[in-house]
Amino acid sequence: MTYRAPIKDMLFDMQALAGLQTLAEQIPAFADHGLDTAQAVLEESAKLNEDVIAPLNFEGDKSPSYWKDGQVFATPGFKEAFRQYAQGGWQGLQHPEEYGGQGLPKTIGAACGEIVQAANVSFALCPLLTDGAIEALLVAGSEAQKQRFIPKLLSGEWTGTMNLTEPQAGSDLALVRSRAEPQGDGTYKVFGTKIFITWGEHDMADNIVHLVLARVPGAPEGVKGISLFLVPKFLVNEDGSLGARNDAHCVSIEHKLGIKASPTAVLQFGDHGGAIGTLIGEENRGLEYMFIMMNAARFGVGVQGIAVADRAYQKAVAYAKDRVQSRPVDGSASAPVAIIHHPDVRRMLMTQRALVEGCRAMAIDAAAAYDIAHHHADADARKQAQAFYEFMVPLVKGYSTEMSLEVTSLGVQVHGGMGFIEETGAAQYYRDARILPIYEGTTAIQANDLVGRKTVRDGGVFARGIAAQIEETEGALAADGGADALAVRAQLAAARASFVQVVDFIAAHGKAQPNAAFAGSVPYLMLGGNLMAGWQLARSLLAAKALLAVGEDTDFMTAKIATARFYAEHILPRCQSLRDAVVNGADSVMALPVDAF
Amino acid sequence: MTYRAPIKDMLFDMQALAGLQTLAEQIPAFADHGLDTAQAVLEESAKLNEDVIAPLNFEGDKSPSYWKDGQVFATPGFKEAFRQYAQGGWQGLQHPEEYGGQGLPKTIGAACGEIVQAANVSFALCPLLTDGAIEALLVAGSEAQKQRFIPKLLSGEWTGTMNLTEPQAGSDLALVRSRAEPQGDGTYKVFGTKIFITWGEHDMADNIVHLVLARVPGAPEGVKGISLFLVPKFLVNEDGSLGARNDAHCVSIEHKLGIKASPTAVLQFGDHGGAIGTLIGEENRGLEYMFIMMNAARFGVGVQGIAVADRAYQKAVAYAKDRVQSRPVDGSASAPVAIIHHPDVRRMLMTQRALVEGCRAMAIDAAAAYDIAHHHADADARKQAQAFYEFMVPLVKGYSTEMSLEVTSLGVQVHGGMGFIEETGAAQYYRDARILPIYEGTTAIQANDLVGRKTVRDGGVFARGIAAQIEETEGALAADGGADALAVRAQLAAARASFVQVVDFIAAHGKAQPNAAFAGSVPYLMLGGNLMAGWQLARSLLAAKALLAVGEDTDFMTAKIATARFYAEHILPRCQSLRDAVVNGADSVMALPVDAF
Known part of the structure; x- marks a missing residue:
């Protein structure tokens, strides 16, 4: 077994942090989706992913998908695994029942997402992108588009892609040049080159539904002139059967550092007369719709960070328990011991564990806010939850993916020289993780969102509101009065105070001195993510102590308390150095003129 | 040009920090080796490395050295480049003139080492390991061994290797099982398997001189029973000509994450009757001699970290100046600009730059201490300098290599999606760097050295003495009184205070509670390295301000001041969070029992 789904920890987070049981009680649509359902679903997910999908992960790295004459062939075994995934109903987990989905809360969906991503991030990118396409169609598609495409996407017969990037337009979508010409019959002909299209071409499904950003004639310049088009690989007849091959072709795939089994396509639209597409929603509102997909995908990529990190952690633990080397420094044994007994190895493992559990708690808690925002009866509750979720998205994406670099790097380090040998497998996680802080918006793009839309716009009011909630937790820790609780309280209070200082700085400088505010954007994001994960731990x-008191799973609760304290003492203190960098260091970021580099 | 040697910065460090001119005045052997010599040597080194060796770096990653029928063939171009390197006299740079070397100070040698490592770390490992073999022979070899082997190693006709690791003996050399049987004629027959032997087999030289750790019959168990043997690939006749092929064979090479052009060999000694070797020095003192090689190699690996980081930095700067994306946040332009104008890109570049320059300054300053320790007329000066150098070795090795992970990761991040594509080349540095905190002693092994031999042994006295020297620099900054100096002083003082607190903690707990001390060993190392680099900046x-006042190179000096301030405001504050982890977090490292993982 190379991967074991952390079901217990996920259920704990759902129960103790996300209030899944309360969601089930308050939201009629989720009445049957409480903890029992969650447990059953996670166990099913674990079975498929541990047994079928996880073993293909290393294989995918050794035998990546490959391109031949315009076609892409997935790693052997992927197609059959994808069939099982689709047949199990996993693609439709969070999507509406009316189109064939299961309508489960995101709180459960996020956990299932982590399991498949941990099993095989290259594989899981295909359903992740398909989710995004479904989301965009649900929000902006016509009834005909929904009826024709969503059921096939949910069943896994077809898959979806997001076509944003062009060679000159990466983070800056204002530079998109692809164009779409109306044909007068309700269709458009799409022309242009799109790069970095994940699973943009493959042989795992009968059709691929490309969602493509392009400009119509006479559209305004910049992001306000971008429309979204649905361009299938094969045209779809009225009766839903497949028609002619569309003029959308994969001309090459990239040779990448990691996630090698996931083909990253260069797609050429319209080189042979024009790729036929239909408009999604209204003209020139494409970016808006794309952001719907992107926000879902950004959260999903944050979860990928947690997933890859957990996989790396599990592998490191297994090696550390197995590898015998050197006597313990405390003289407790006279022969060499398994390296997990050495303090620095333990420190590395605890760092991995604390970061993974902290980020998982943050993500599952944020997912519950999404569920409330979308389903709660009370409008005010919905609004509050939506604001919280939106604040959390850049943190879940940015912090969890940046931490995955640290955790996968520690994973290599725990293995020593063996970690550098590809056969060991630890290096794959290090390589795979490296894309996560880049795609679906780099960490800096997430940080811009956090600074601009989430902090400067309201003068930091919402951020300070979260800080006030954290203070309440500090109060509860103080009331608890135990040594662990007090140790955590001290670090949490210091980190929260640092957060507020940074929020004040960003809010004060955002408009008057944007360079100063944005110079600290990523440190602010890292501080915010660190704090939120630490807060959830x-x-x-507190929850673990309460459950311990009623006799629940002593080993688990004791470990949770130890992990929370480790996070507080080893990870939370980073907040102060990040604060110093933001508050004192804004000028020195831009001090060196460009020519001096 | 993919790499430009940072000659100006190196000369500045030699002049302003390392006092190279004073060395030349005080040490007769270095009378001709002042700044003018340094400049001439660095310019020659730059020429060869920029033009010949650097362009082979990417090639080596694409077409690694390969194994066939027991032989290893280096990447095309490497053999000819190595010939030029050897003919230029670079192998003998720091070695005694009596064997054909040039006898230059390590202060200059460290800088030349950085240049070749930056040009091509896979290539440069071969001379680095050969340096170690020469060093060990100089210290412990017999006159016959020296005469027979050193000149050929210096000329590059032969190369050298270090054979320590066995499958069960990595960090823990006590577990070495290879054995050596005396033949009664002064030779030994060596038997055993050695792994991770860098350049253990190749076609760039006529012979390979393996230095091998093995046990003689009846040797004590553990590290006190290890002897060092010289086992050449081809036996060497009395007249120095090559004799029979020795029974030392490469059975495979590793498939690695990075430094792919550098073959990492599994060597089998004695499978066909015994590999003939000669003892170096005395029996059972092998580890002692090996530490001589390792200490030179550890410093050299630290320099590799600086080198790879600088290469990644230079590439990121070039891309950031070229890639146009998005309008500036301060509204200073209405069209998209080169991304170097965006604050977060600038923050990433400055972080890279400050880390590289800080670690370079630390390494060159430490190299000067080595030169004093080995050549100064005054015994007390020698002793002090030796203690300083020894304190610095784990910091140069540990901190510079760990920082190279951060800098090469930022290098990928600056490139965005392109960074993840192997053709770009940024990912290679990220992969190559990952071995640096592992080989020649992991960061934890360096930290054990720092804690045990360098701190606990003298109760922290020497470490506090360095802190006192740092306080003197703080005083000079205060006396300067300028805004930059005062900003740096504040951060330096805080970091130095954190260092002292940690030294006190480690010294207090090292013997009574070793687990508590060693739980903080790596954070202590990271704090110490961070501080020493920040101190040198x-x-x-101060030096730049003084030189600026006399009109020297305004642009360079202004940039140095800006970089020093950036380091102080963005990097030094990490010392406080590291202190907190060490001082508050010792118990939580070991709190979770092994079974709970």
Whole structure:
């Protein structure tokens, strides 16, 4: 077994942090989706992913998908695994029942997402992107588009892609040049080159539904002139059967550092007369719709960070328990011991564990806010939850993916020289993780969102509101009065105070001195993510103590308390150095003129 | 040009920090080796490395050395480049003139080492390991061994290797099982398997001189029973000509994450009757001699970290100046600009730059201490310098290599999606760097050295003495009184205070509670390295201001001051979070029992 789904930890987060049971009670659509359902679903997910999908992960790295004459062939075994995934109903997990989905809360969906991503991030990117396409169609598609495409996407017969990037337009979508010409019959002919299209071509499904950003004639310049088009690989007849091959072709795939089994396509639209597409929603509102997909995908990529990190952690633990080397420094044994007994190895493993559990808690808690925002009866509750979720998205995406670099790097380090040998497998996680802080918006793009839309726009009011909630947790820790709770409280209070200082700085400078505010954007994001994860672990500690008191799973609860304290003492203190960098260091970021580099 | 040697910065460090001119005045052997010599040597080194060796770096990654029928063939071009390197006299740079070397100070040698490592770390590993073999022979070899082997190693006709690791003996050399049987004629027959032997087999030289750790019959168990043997690939006749092929064979090479052009060999000694070797020095003192090689190699690996980081930095700067994307946040332009104008890109580049320059300053300053320790007329000066150098070796090795992970990762991030594509080349540095905190002693092994031999043994006295020297620099910054100096002083003082607190903690717990001390060993190392690099940049700031006042190179000096301030405001504050982890977090490292993982 190379991967074991952390079901217990996920259920704990759902129960103790996300209030899944309360969601089930308050939201009629989720009445049957409480903890029992969650447990059953996670166990099913674990079975498929541990047994079928996880073993293909290393294989995918050794035998990546490959391109031949315009076609892409997935790693052997992927097609059959994808069939099982689709048949199990996993693609439709969070999507509406009316189109064939299961309508489960995102709180459960996020956990299932982590399991498949941990099993095989290259594989899981295909359903992740398909989710995004479904989301965009649900929000902006016509009834005909929904009826024709969503059921096939949910069943896994077809898959979806997001076509944003062009060679000159990466982070800056204002530079998109692809164009779409109306044909007068309700269709458009699409022309242009799109790069970095994940699973843009493959042989795992009968059709691929490309969602493509392009400009119509006479559209305004910049992001306000971008429309979204549905361009299938094969045209779809009225009766839903497949028609002619569309003029959308994969001319090459990239040779990448990691996630090698996932083909990253260069797609050429319209080189042979024009790729036929239909408009999604209204002209020139494409970016808006794309952001719907992107926000879902950004959260999903954050979860990928947690997933790859957990996989790396599990592998490191297994190696550390197995590898015998050197006597313990405390003289407790006279012969060499398994390296997990050495303090620095333990420190590395605890760092991995604390980061993974902290980010998982943050993500599952944020997913519950999404569920409330979309389904709660009370409008005010919906609004509050939506604001919280939106604040959390850049943190879940940015912090969880940046931490995955640290955790996968530690994973290599725990393995020593063996970690550098590809056969060991630890290096794959290090390579795979490296894309996560880049795609679906780099960490800096997430940080711009956090600074601009989430902090400067309201003068930091919402951020300070979260800080006030954290203070309440500090109060509860103080009331608890135990040594662990007090140790965590001290670090949490210091980190929260640092956060507020940074929020004040960003809010004060955002408009008057944008360079100063944005110079600290990524440190602010890292501080915010660190604090939110630490906060959720502080809440976890309190919940674990309460559950311990009623006799629930002593080993698990004791470990949770130890992990929360480790996070507080080893990870939270980074917030102060990040604060110093933001508050004192804004000028020195831009001090060196460009020519001096 | 993919790499430009940072000659100006190196000369500045030699002049302003390392006092190369003073060395030349005080040490007769170095009378001709002042700044003018340094400049001439660095310019020659730059020429060869920029033009010949650097362009082979990417090639080596694409077409790694390969194994066939027991032989290893280096990447095309490497053999000819190595010939030029050897003919230029670079192998003998720091070695004694009596064997054909040039006898230059390590202060200059460290800088030349950085240049070749930056040009091509896979290539440069071969001379690095050969240096180690020469060093060990100089210290412990018999006159016959020296005469027979050193000149050929210096000329590059032969190369050298270090054979320590066995499958069960990595960090823990006590577990070495290879054995050596005396033949009664002064030779031994060596038997055993050695792994991870860098350049253990190749076609760039006529012979390979393996230095091998093995046990003689009846040797004590553990590290006190290890002897060092010289086992050449081809036996060497009395007249120095090559004799029979020895029984030392490469059975495979590793498939690695990075440094792919450098073959990492599994060597089998004695499978066909015994590999003939000669003892180096005395029996059972092998580890002692090996530490001589390792200490030279550890410093050299630290320099590799600086080198790879600088290469990644240079590439990121070039891309950031070229890639146009998005309008500036301060509204200073209405069209998209080169991304170097965006604050977060600038923050990433400055972080890279500050880390590279800080670690370079630390390494060159430490190299000067080595030169004093080995050549100064005054015994007390020698002793002090030796202690300083020894304190610095784990910091140069540990901190510079760990920082190279951060800098090469930022290098990928600056490139965005292109960074993940192997053709770009940024990912290679990220992969190559990952071995640096592992080989020649992991960061934890360096940290054990720092804690045990360098701190606990003298109760922290020497470490506090360095802190006192840093306080003197703080005083000079205060006396300067300028805004930059005062900003740096504040951060330096805080970091130095954190260092002292950690030294006190480690010294207090090292013997009574070793687990508590060693739980903080790596954070202590990271704090110490961070501070020492920051200190050298603080000294650089003062020197730059003085040179600026006399009109020297305004642009360079202004940039140095800006970089020093950036380091102080963005990197030094990490010391406080590291201190907190060490001082508050010792217990939580070991709190979770092994079974709970």
